[in-house]
Amino acid sequence: MITTGYPAISGPKSVNDRIAVVGGGISGVHMASLLKEKGYKNIKIFEMRNEVGGKAYSRLRRGVYNEFGTIFLTDIYDQVANMVKRYTPRSRIKSKGLSSIMVREFEFSTWRALLAQNTGERTREAARRRIQEAVERYDRIHTCLFGNYSFELMPRPTPEVMRQIQGTVQDFLERHDLMLLAPYFRTYLTADGYGFINDTAAIYGMAWVPPAVIQGTFTPENGFWILDGAFQAIVIETAKQNQLNVHLEANVERIKRLPGPGGIQITYSTRDHPSVETEHFDFLVLSPAMNSLLNIVDFNAKERHLFSRLYNSNFVTTLIESDNGIRGNDPQVYYNDAVDQDDYPVFASFNFYHAKNNITGENHRLGIRENGPDKNPQETQLYYQTGFADPFAKDVDIMIQSKLVSHLKKFRKSNPRVLEQTKWGYYFPRFSGEDIARGYIWDVLDMQGQFNTWYIGSSVCFESMESVLEYNNLLMSIFH
Template structure:
């Protein structure tokens, strides 16, 4: 059976490549099929309507505004407010650097992303910012090698992995043309369902769906795919979503899945690469942290680093706030008219006395942990087809702290792939050394110990990559993706949060009110600003 599936995968790859070259057909849609038409309608009418309510905000452009957190959400909001004419915005950051989860470490003169790393076709605001602030080049990221077996690793392309899933779901489909059409139809059906349920909208969070639609989404993302007979898309979606730390599709809400996997994104990642467009997934030549630092520097934002906010007190006889923060070994205080908070709201309840409704909403979040480790190894005897590997046997097993992803940073930036990468033909850095410097991703539901992380990483290096000489250079354990349950999402909790924005003089921004990506948080900022009208 395995041999049949592998043969079908290889054959379909060949047929689809020929079709792309000679007929213009791509996986997901063609120039004449219904999916292309639906996608064009989606793009043409995006942002054509909005049913979000108007919200309250700062009363004047001279109000003193405090933003808590100098991560992507906080820096972007401060930049947008200052660009709109707000004259008194202060950002408080507990750490000694700007960037939040966008952390870029330089090792061997190469930027290694320890947090934010990828961009995709929906990152229009991010691409605009990179160009506006001259924050480096936007480079194609090589498609991942997908490892489906631990005992006998079989590296496949992302597309081949998806075809393996098709073969397991529909063993009766052995004809390559039928297989290609089946995948096309599944993507077309997904695009149609997305359009029917949500219509067209701007940004990531769609206007509140009807109660009927919400009831139809009271299920996991995998249950949604199965219910609509499009489970064949599971391989693409696991790579696009789960491998990035955004949740197992048999656990996470279908609503989260459809917020992230938009019609534009799905059709783009399912399209075979071309010489002109090597990859729709991008990386930044100087790293994401450089982008946020440049925005703060060039726009002269007022950022107080190493200044954790200890308490936000509401003033009894006015609408303002008194912010207590720690700086240089002692407690300071300052008055503000408006508060914007970006860290995980559940934990901010120890700092801000939220009103009872907000407190109840934010108390329902939960999170997992994604660990990134920058390490040096030798090249190993079992390298994949690209400098990025998705170890789906670990993802599917849900083993705590197992290695999910590997990314060779230098080879990714240089786009070294296929035999050139597998054979170790080139040095792994500008210093000419044949030492591999990589970032490894490990996932766990409970906060992991560093000893466990190291033990499992060593085991992976030795037994899967057949490499040795592990030297850990840096490690970040991220409190990742504060999220809501399937039932809470189906009850409309994200829109309930939006409805209280601005009440009691506070805006809530960041991943715990949207989604854990830089695209998500800047899109949410833009949504808030679109729905707020300052009268002064």
């Protein structure tokens, strides 16, 4: 494995330095834990919400946790698996099984069947061989371009490699005659709210969907896993067991960075203490979306140039209880006719109660829930919507709710009741293909620590739990 090729970065200079971590999501809590394990004693986390977790947001309903943000794991989620084992050992990682895909009006299929049809082969075995050949070719190309490396983000590619990976995911697949794999990238990217393959930069697709992930789909477990527990519990237990100093409901209004010890000035207020106060720190760790901090942090020209180039989508998750309705054979459904729309269609739904209680197939499709532990005749289901317009704007919110209601009516969900709805702004901040070609994602890595600041979270890697853990580990490994 290649462990060189990354730049050495600076960080806190003394274990007695006061360190401020802004953001109590998985990236902020994990980084604070890593720093504490290294001997740093004075770490304070500023969290805007009234609980830690961020997009790892879980809510208990009918005896199971429904996941509003992080949904499942893939075969490369080794860092998440390690945290489950360490902090929530009673949780089980279990196979998610297949997903239903609605290809036409109330006509459901599986994505495996669709992939087989995409090859044009008559038999499933012949289709599998063709897809396997394409995966093996992708593996060779991936290794040729990047070699072997230890972390999700590969070391900065050479100019020649940058030319070969320029453009979007679709550009890359077309350039290397790998369009047979396009449905996989659509499943892992577009169908999970990470952008369209003709828009998302190729490097994100190649980092998030390496050959090993696609290979996992050929296993009996299908390469996808769910947590029989709660993703948020991992973050909560990490903070608790490491005795982290978390300041909840902190409204950070301004961050100024001056030279010298104690030069980091954080001005904030809380709900219980609305009067503004300022605290001084020696080092700063930022985990929110960097483009959400442009009016809060005194970014210099170099930082502002990079972070102002980020763009993002938004995510809305709604937990609804209803009667009856039309459903496919599996608890998770992708609505293929909606997946390429960018104006908040319902593109997926997930019945966690059925998935975690192994109610699938005909039992799920027909609504037979007698083998469920609570005997509740109603269906409890999460619905996922994504779009680029601001979901908190009044007119956009009206559109979001209208599309959700239309979907429920279409699938004959009677007596629907919204139990909870969560909106994630600044979802998956990313650079365009052109900016990736300019090396911006590695420019941020080179800049880490230069201004007594580390930038972590999804802005500088990928919007997934595994990605932010991987990036934190990378920073700690090259910190000297």
